[in-house]
Amino acid sequence: MKVGLFVPCYIDQFYPNAAIATLNLLKKLGVDVYYPLNQTCCGQPMANSGYEHLTKNCNSLFIQNFAGFDYIVSPSGSCVLHIKDHLHDDQREQDARNIRHKVYELVEFLTDVLKVENITASFPYKVGLHQSCHGQRGLHLSSMTELVDVPFSKPMQLLNQVKGLEIIELTRPDECCGFGGTFCVAEEAVSAKMGKDRVEDHLMNGAEFITAADMSCLMHMEGILKRKNSQVKVLHIAEILNAE
Amino acid sequence: MSSSIKHPALSDIFNKDEARVNWHDDTLWWIRAKRDKVAHGISEWEILRETASQIKNNVLSNLHDYLMVFEANAQTNGIKVHWAANAEEHNKIVLSLLQSKGINQMVKSKSMLTEECHLNEYLERNGVDVIDSDLGERIVQLAKEPPSHIVLPCIHKKKGEIGQIFHEHLGTEAGVSDPQILTETARIHLRETFLTRRSALTGVNFAIAETGEFVVCTNEGNADMGAHLAEIHIASMGIEKLIPKKKHLSVFLRLLTRSATGQPITTYSSHFKKPRKGQEMHVILVDNGRSVQLGREDFRNSLKCIRCGACMNTCPVYRRSGGHSYHYAIAGPIGAILAPNLNMKEYSDLPFASTLCGSCTNVCPVKIDIHDQLYKWRQVIVKGGYTSTAKTVAMKVMEFTLSSSTRFKLAGKIGRWTLKNAPFTVNNQLNLWFKNREMPEAPKESFSEWYKKNNK
Numbered sequence: 001m002k003v004g005l006f007v008p009c010y011i012d013q014f015y016p017n018a019a020i021a022t023l024n025l026l027k028k029l030g031v032d033v034y035y036p037l038n039q040t041c042c043g044q045p046m047a048n049s050g051y052e053h054l055t056k057n058c059n060s061l062f063i064q065n066f067a068g069f070d071y072i073v074s075p076s077g078s079c080v081l082h083i084k085d086h087l088h089d090d091q092r093e094q095d096a097r098n099i100r101h102k103v104y105e106l107v108e109f110l111t112d113v114l115k116v117e118n119i120t121a122s123f124p125y126k127v128g129l130h131q132s133c134h135g136q137r138g139l140h141l142s143s144m145t146e147l148v149d150v151p152f153s154k155p156m157q158l159l160n161q162v163k164g165l166e167i168i169e170l171t172r173p174d175e176c177c178g179f180g181g182t183f184c185v186a187e188e189a190v191s192a193k194m195g196k197d198r199v200e201d202h203l204m205n206g207a208e209f210i211t212a213a214d215m216s217c218l219m220h221m222e223g224i225l226k227r228k229n230s231q232v233k234v235l236h237i238a239e240i241l242n243a244e
Numbered sequence: 245m246s247s248s249i250k251h252p253a254l255s256d257i258f259n260k261d262e263a264r265v266n267w268h269d270d271t272l273w274w275i276r277a278k279r280d281k282v283a284h285g286i287s288e289w290e291i292l293r294e295t296a297s298q299i300k301n302n303v304l305s306n307l308h309d310y311l312m313v314f315e316a317n318a319q320t321n322g323i324k325v326h327w328a329a330n331a332e333e334h335n336k337i338v339l340s341l342l343q344s345k346g347i348n349q350m351v352k353s354k355s356m357l358t359e360e361c362h363l364n365e366y367l368e369r370n371g372v373d374v375i376d377s378d379l380g381e382r383i384v385q386l387a388k389e390p391p392s393h394i395v396l397p398c399i400h401k402k403k404g405e406i407g408q409i410f411h412e413h414l415g416t417e418a419g420v421s422d423p424q425i426l427t428e429t430a431r432i433h434l435r436e437t438f439l440t441r442r443s444a445l446t447g448v449n450f451a452i453a454e455t456g457e458f459v460v461c462t463n464e465g466n467a468d469m470g471a472h473l474a475e476i477h478i479a480s481m482g483i484e485k486l487i488p489k490k491k492h493l494s495v496f497l498r499l500l501t502r503s504a505t506g507q508p509i510t511t512y513s514s515h516f517k518k519p520r521k522g523q524e525m526h527v528i529l530v531d532n533g534r535s536v537q538l539g540r541e542d543f544r545n546s547l548k549c550i551r552c553g554a555c556m557n558t559c560p561v562y563r564r565s566g567g568h569s570y571h572y573a574i575a576g577p578i579g580a581i582l583a584p585n586l587n588m589k590e591y592s593d594l595p596f597a598s599t600l601c602g603s604c605t606n607v608c609p610v611k612i613d614i615h616d617q618l619y620k621w622r623q624v625i626v627k628g629g630y631t632s633t634a635k636t637v638a639m640k641v642m643e644f645t646l647s648s649s650t651r652f653k654l655a656g657k658i659g660r661w662t663l664k665n666a667p668f669t670v671n672n673q674l675n676l677w678f679k680n681r682e683m684p685e686a687p688k689e690s691f692s693e694w695y696k697k698n699n700k
Contacts, residue, residue: 005572007488007691007692009646009652009656010690010691012656012658012690013535013656013659013690014414014660014685014686014687015684015687016689016691016694017687018688019691020691020694023695028476035690035692035695035699037648037695037696039649040646040647040648040652041646041652043254044637045646046642046643046646047619048600048619048622049596049622049625049626049635050595050622050623050625050626050631050634051643052623052627053623053626053627054639054640054643055643057643057647057648058643058646058647061647061649066692071512090563098606100451115504132442133599133600133601134600134602136600137601137603137605137606138602144606145280146280146558146603146604146606146607147290148283148284148287148289148290149287149290161444172273172373174603175560175603176599176601176603178560178599178601179599180598180599180601181599182599183596183599184676184677185676185677186252186596187251187255187567187596187597188252188676188677188679188680189252189255189256189258189259190255190259190561190564190597190681191563191599192257192425192680193262193265193564194560194561194564194599194683195680196680197289198268199565214395219684220681221685222490222682222684223677223679223681223683224680225503226682227517227680227681227682230395
């Protein structure tokens with residue numbers, strides 16, 4: 001099984017540790033994983049801003065980099081959802097279709113494909129899990145409070161395997177953090193307020209760390225935490241699953 | 245209500261008073277929580293939603309036929325049916341009906357359609373006095389404001405503010421904000437209105453093609469009080485309000501208030517089938533852009549809406565920006581997908597007033613794919629040229645950078661260098677992110693740089 005590691009652009013530039021943890025975790029689990037060096041971005045920032053028509057070059061570049069793999073795995077639910085929903089290429093539509101079916105967010109790859117049941121990680125802290133919307137409502141990584149459904153959570157399934165880790169309960173378990181891509185500046189007032197409220201829920205309930213399957217939400221909440229001079233840190237779920 | 249100030253600026257104003265935002269958010273979240281509780285009490289909830297969605301699919305696919313059947317059956321029942329292509333025609337029909345009877349006073353129960361048509365303003369300009377009989381609507385009417393929510397029109401007002409409005413307009417003592425006293429005052433005031441008005445206008449929640457009757461749902465019984473006492477009852481409805489058969493009604497009645505307020509059912513679900521002796525009953529079927537929306541393949545689903553307001557209560561943006569920030573009769577996520585159909589330029593901001601979190605789609609009782617439509621409207625609005633040139637330029641620069649790995653890596657390097665060595669160039673007021681949030685710390689190397697060193 002040949003796996004291509006897709007590292008979203010902002011993770012590559014600002015959060016390399018999340019990508020390193022993903023790579024090492026996959027290797028630790030015996031996955032034959034490659035990182036295609038010429039990858040950039042899934043095109044979501046343009047598409048969500050209404051400029052999907054400008055994403056053609058990003059799409060072809062993505063296909064060039066990832067067409068040869070059995071699976072494509074990425075530490076971002078949001079970018080994976082974008083690829084799943086919007087990757088197209090007039091010249092290589094069959095390849096685009098294959099990629100749309102083979103792309104996985106890291107957590108679901110671990111629970112659904114690798115069926116990981118014993119994570120050898122230890123993280124003796126109180127952790128708040130932020131349910132990133134695109135991973136949760138888009139990729140169905142967890143059940144959603146709005147739906148009448150059997151409760152489940154793939155991220156929780158993995159975090160529960162981590163030694164010493166204590167999950168804190170949130171008052172609003174799956175409210176959006178307000179990042180929303182360009183929304184964070186285009187609708188600055190509401191975005192910042194949403195971020196503040198989300199962070200407050202974690203702080204109020206005693207989190208020492210906030211984690212998620214999406215670094216962009218964590219980047220947003222980190223910005224708020226730092227402005228508050230809070231000692232609480234954010235960590236991508238891969239970093240916790242890889243912690244020893 | 246038309247405004248050149250857009251959603252971001254209006255929300256910015258709303259957010260100046262953070263305590264108020266917290267109060268607004270908590271109030272609506274409480275309703276969302278009630279909705280969750282009652283929905284989770286019904287094991288077949290998701291089947292109900294799917295059924296409602298499919299029934300509405302059928303209606304939208306056969307709208308012409310159902311409208312004809314409804315009209316014929318309503319006429320047989322003795323209801324007079326009128327057709328209005330747009331808001332203006334609707335308003336004219338209402339006015340001419342009143343004038344034909346020499347009536348210059350009307351009592352009106354909740355109807356978002358008449359908000360959409362700006363009926364009150366029109367009638368007032370033409371010498372007709374309108375009193376809204378829904379308590380929430382009456383409050384915003386006295387305050388000379390539009391409703392901020394389709395189900396809870398004055399949800400943006402605190403008790404004390406309502407007390408002040410009552411003091412100014414209905415003569416309660418200054419400083420009284422006890423809901424019991426205010427409600428009693430409103431009852432007396434409206435009772436007088438009901439007894440003296442010769443005409444009543446109501447909305448329509450559901451119109452049944454099979455029987456030619458229509459159903460009006462209220463908690464206060466105000467629609468019934470108005471309609472039963474008036475000599476002319478006018479019911480205004482959007483053409484999408486139809487359901488095929490009476491047996492389908494229960495599906496919607498079970499969903500409507502559970503979704504709206506977490507109640508099992510409205511206090512009154514009144515069926516109007518024929519005028520009583522000596523009374524006139526009219527139905528106005530209003531298009532006002534609906535047939536255009538029906539023709540937009542990506543957006544036709546929005547016409548399934550039963551106006552429960554669940555998408556507003558759950559929307560994290562709506563709760564923190566308030567209904568008036570949407571500057572349209574219908575606020576929130578559903579308003580944001582309906583409004584651009586009527587005026588793409590005026591409402592070009594609304595589809596962007598969302599993080600696309602998808603919660604709206606999940607609570608929608610008729611399963612409208614609201615957040616997907618928001619995404620699609622964004623594409624339509626950009627292609628239509630309704631975004632700023634600055635944004636388009638920024639997006640083209642972004643595309644240029646991200647479509648080549650060399651350019652991307654160079655830009656990343658420059659960006660990280662700047663954050664490290666010249667943070668003042670980004671940590672300033674020009675950077676909207678920085679207003680309330682710190683920038684991420686620049687790592688010493690990117691992942692790809694690390695990878696090249698550490699692998700192979």
